[in-house]
Amino acid sequence: MVSIKDISAICGVSTATVSKALNGAPDVSEATREKIFQVSEQMKYRPNAAARALKTNRTYNLGVLFKDEAESGLTHEYFSAVLEGFRSEAESNGFDITFINTNNASMSYLEHCVYRNVDGVAIVCANFSDPQVLELSKSNLPVVTIDYVFNGKMAVLSDNLQGITDLFSYVYEKGHRRIAFIHGAPSSVTEARLVGFYRAAEQAGLDIPDAYVREGVFHDPASCARITGELLDLPEPPTCILFPDDFSALGGLNEINQRGLRVPEDISVAGYDGIHMSKVLDPPLTTIHQKTGTMGSAAALQLIEMIEHPRTTLARTSVVGGELWEGQSVSAPKK
Amino acid sequence: MVSIKDISAICGVSTATVSKALNGAPDVSEATREKIFQVSEQMKYRPNAAARALKTNRTYNLGVLFKDEAESGLTHEYFSAVLEGFRSEAESNGFDITFINTNNASMSYLEHCVYRNVDGVAIVCANFSDPQVLELSKSNLPVVTIDYVFNGKMAVLSDNLQGITDLFSYVYEKGHRRIAFIHGAPSSVTEARLVGFYRAAEQAGLDIPDAYVREGVFHDPASCARITGELLDLPEPPTCILFPDDFSALGGLNEINQRGLRVPEDISVAGYDGIHMSKVLDPPLTTIHQKTGTMGSAAALQLIEMIEHPRTTLARTSVVGGELWEGQSVSAPKK
DNA sequence: TAAAGTTACGAAATCGTTTTAGATATTTAA
DNA sequence: TTAAATATCTAAAACGATTTCGTAACTTTA
Numbered sequence: 001m002v003s004i005k006d007i008s009a010i011c012g013v014s015t016a017t018v019s020k021a022l023n024g025a026p027d028v029s030e031a032t033r034e035k036i037f038q039v040s041e042q043m044k045y046r047p048n049a050a051a052r053a054l055k056t057n058r059t060y061n062l063g064v065l066f067k068d069e070a071e072s073g074l075t076h077e078y079f080s081a082v083l084e085g086f087r088s089e090a091e092s093n094g095f096d097i098t099f100i101n102t103n104n105a106s107m108s109y110l111e112h113c114v115y116r117n118v119d120g121v122a123i124v125c126a127n128f129s130d131p132q133v134l135e136l137s138k139s140n141l142p143v144v145t146i147d148y149v150f151n152g153k154m155a156v157l158s159d160n161l162q163g164i165t166d167l168f169s170y171v172y173e174k175g176h177r178r179i180a181f182i183h184g185a186p187s188s189v190t191e192a193r194l195v196g197f198y199r200a201a202e203q204a205g206l207d208i209p210d211a212y213v214r215e216g217v218f219h220d221p222a223s224c225a226r227i228t229g230e231l232l233d234l235p236e237p238p239t240c241i242l243f244p245d246d247f248s249a250l251g252g253l254n255e256i257n258q259r260g261l262r263v264p265e266d267i268s269v270a271g272y273d274g275i276h277m278s279k280v281l282d283p284p285l286t287t288i289h290q291k292t293g294t295m296g297s298a299a300a301l302q303l304i305e306m307i308e309h310p311r312t313t314l315a316r317t318s319v320v321g322g323e324l325w326e327g328q329s330v331s332a333p334k335k
Numbered sequence: 336m337v338s339i340k341d342i343s344a345i346c347g348v349s350t351a352t353v354s355k356a357l358n359g360a361p362d363v364s365e366a367t368r369e370k371i372f373q374v375s376e377q378m379k380y381r382p383n384a385a386a387r388a389l390k391t392n393r394t395y396n397l398g399v400l401f402k403d404e405a406e407s408g409l410t411h412e413y414f415s416a417v418l419e420g421f422r423s424e425a426e427s428n429g430f431d432i433t434f435i436n437t438n439n440a441s442m443s444y445l446e447h448c449v450y451r452n453v454d455g456v457a458i459v460c461a462n463f464s465d466p467q468v469l470e471l472s473k474s475n476l477p478v479v480t481i482d483y484v485f486n487g488k489m490a491v492l493s494d495n496l497q498g499i500t501d502l503f504s505y506v507y508e509k510g511h512r513r514i515a516f517i518h519g520a521p522s523s524v525t526e527a528r529l530v531g532f533y534r535a536a537e538q539a540g541l542d543i544p545d546a547y548v549r550e551g552v553f554h555d556p557a558s559c560a561r562i563t564g565e566l567l568d569l570p571e572p573p574t575c576i577l578f579p580d581d582f583s584a585l586g587g588l589n590e591i592n593q594r595g596l597r598v599p600e601d602i603s604v605a606g607y608d609g610i611h612m613s614k615v616l617d618p619p620l621t622t623i624h625q626k627t628g629t630m631g632s633a634a635a636l637q638l639i640e641m642i643e644h645p646r647t648t649l650a651r652t653s654v655v656g657g658e659l660w661e662g663q664s665v666s667a668p669k670k
Numbered sequence: 671t672a673a674a675g676t677t678a679c680g681a682a683a684t685c686g687t688t689t690t691a692g693a694t695a696t697t698t699a700a
Numbered sequence: 701t702t703a704a705a706t707a708t709c710t711a712a713a714a715c716g717a718t719t720t721c722g723t724a725a726c727t728t729t730a
Contacts, residue, residue, distance in 0.1 A: 001449065003686055014710045019688060027708060046450045050388035051686035054715045059385065061433070068419075080415055084403075091438055096451060098396070098433050103426055107381075114336065115381045116431060221615045247612070254617040277582070277612065280556045282589040338716055349680045354718055362678060386716035389685045 002043045010039050022047070053117055062090055062303065063100040063113045063121035065133070076219060077275040078245070078292060079125040082146055085296020086122055093304050095119070101126075108132045110139050120303045122146070124296075142306040144299045147189055154306055155317040156299045160192035161199075163288040163322040164242070167270055168200035170286070170324060171240045175332040176268060177206060180231050180238035182252070184218035184245070193272075197242075218244050221251025228252035232259060232267075239267060239333035246271035246278040246287055253281070264331035274325050284327035295320045337378045345374050357382070388452055397425055397638065398435040398448045398456035400468070411554060412610040413580070413627060414460040417481055420631020421457055428639050430454070436461075443467045445474050455638045457481070459631075477641040479634045482524055489641055490652040491634040495527035496534075498623040498657040499577070502605055503535035505621070505659060506575045510667040511603060512541060515566050515573035517587070519553035519580070528607075532577075553579050556586025563587035567594060567602075574602060574668035581606035581613040581622055588616070599666035609660050619662035630655045 004022075008015045013032060021028045021036040028036075039045075053059045066083060068076065087097055100112040100121065109132045113121055120142035126133050128148050137143055137150040144154040171179060181197050184190045194213075201208050211234055217223040224243055228251070231238055243249035249271040253263060261267055263283060271278055274289025298318050306313045339357075343350045348367060356363045356371040363371075374380075388394045401418060403411065422432055435447040435456065444467045448456055455477035461468050463483050472478055472485040479489040506514060516532050519525045529548075536543050546569060552558040559578055563586070566573055578584035584606040588598060596602055598618060606613055609624025633653050641648045 001686095004688095005686075015687080016689075016710060016712095017708085019686095020709090023688085025689095029708060032708085044446075046446060048389070048686050049451055050385045050394065051715090052688080053385035054383070054389055054686080054717085055688045057715080077412075087434055088438060091434075091436075096433050096435075098431050099422055099426075100431075101426075103423060111379075111381060116384055247615075250612070250615045254615070257617055277585070280582075280585045280589070282592055336716095339718095340716075350717080351680060351682090351719080352678085354716095355679090358718080360719095364678060367678080383716050386685090387718080389687085389716080390718045392685080 059117045062097045063118035065123045067101045067126045081292035082296040085293035086300045089297035089300035109136045119307045144303040154302045158290045159319045159321045161196040164193040164196035165200045176240040178238040180212040180241045182216040224248040225251035225255040228255040246273045268330040286327040286330045288322040289325045394452045396453045397432045398453035400458045402436045402461045416627035417631040420628035421635045424632040424635035444471045454642045479638040489637045493625045494654045494656045496531040499528040499531035500535045511575040513573040515547040515576045517551040559583040560586035560590040563590040581608045603665040621662040621665045623657040624660045625657045
């Protein structure tokens, strides 16, 4: 490969000058700078990333922790889409990304980051109570998290509170008063949604019976199918069910269909996420679309800002609003 | 960070000896080797990847080209699952992965690989006629491709020919004789499936009318819905439709439902891929499950073999068989 | 016992950059 | 005219590893 040395030889200057010219240092004359650019262009010079990293201690590599406990990580559209937004924004800023989820026990996440010398790390999808994740969050490596906030660290959240509020208002205005909510396992996301749900109900002067609020499992149609069945078996079943996410809503839809009920004529349902599939279901699912691309992009920008200006950047949490996708799975309740 | 120098100082030996001990060179006594291991363990020494890369010209980093033209790449479960298998196997072998799909025009894929010094590259999802992809394939960088074969390069293919044959046989044995096939856009995958389809039909002594074989679009429910409608409008409509993939089959299912027909009582359908969703549809979709994890893993192993033993490794194409997932979307045809 | 062979180690070069601390030539100010 | 300031450049030292070759000490062989 052609190195700075080759360029310097051809241009008749020292390697120091070449380096400085290429990096825009002020003490290089216009003439030599131009010559150096020309030659390195023509010889297709590419700086050696390893050498540069060794010297500067900067790799322009961002670590990504993307662990799917339930084997649904990279194949979970929500997280994949966030990752794609992150990757794209990072690359626009000259950063590449490297996965740091080692599965051999030889290195912790933090050790992996150190080993690879990443400039910062994004925790996109992980178990936030995992000691290794905590270790990472406590290190002085720049960190950004998605949908979770570590104290004093950058974070990007989807606005679950607003999202569920919008969804609730929408179905309420459609006339529903018996609204059930199957939520995911306890987490900050679930918490925000529950708060939003109850607040919106309160606001509307609606009292939600405890039997209408059930804990399901994210991304698990089976559990949601079962709970949907139990809800329908209530003496006074709900007229509308909100699911933890679009995919798990499929389970509920099946249970409903199998009982010979129709959506939305007999019962209304709504999902959450706004994945591709939601638009293609029959009927199209009313859902809250989370702006995953925006979230990933915001995470990348915040992380990079922290990397470039560690002393002058305050850790902050940005909240990305969702958007109601009006499908046809919610209509006025039967009289 | 603690470096080899620190270890050498503590152990009272030279850095050369430390390096050799850590890398298992033969000319280090058992005693010093043990001491060095102990100390570096205790001081949590991690080799500096950049320094090592600079010296050895090996990064233990694999490039991954994963481009989603149609914005469905990272969010397309098939490719995501292959990638996950690849990543996992690579990491087990001490390799990390870096995306090389630059979206700024400043570097070609190959240049990006050179810049990052990756040891090899996997082309998981890309447009194989893109000049930049060709350039990559022609370079002397070790390359492995998924579902496409570059002459003289490693490749991993899903056995589409066998898969579609199995699927055909299955529906044929269920009694279907009017079998339609909506395939994807022209590509080696489509080609293999078409050959398999026609061969299987021939084998069965079945003549497939041209009107039954239609070109749709992978991963696009809308086009498949339209074509399904046209198939159903034929004077002699098929009793079974094979779709290009599970996701696009959704479009067909909707069209069928909207006409008041039921699956599988009135018409049978089958998908391809075996993504999570296929099991959760109502009825569960009969499909060919592609062993994506196996494919990704095989790709990683082949690539690494090529990297470690360039002179003694022959480029080869391995074919990973699929597996019929029997759902409930295919039954005997109506009389 | 002398020559040859082994074993265990270290000095130093090297990979391709960046960066600091001069050095030289040129220009400006006094 | 001379000192000071400025502009442009370079030598050389890093960064943290690997690797070649040499050497000293010790063992074996004849």
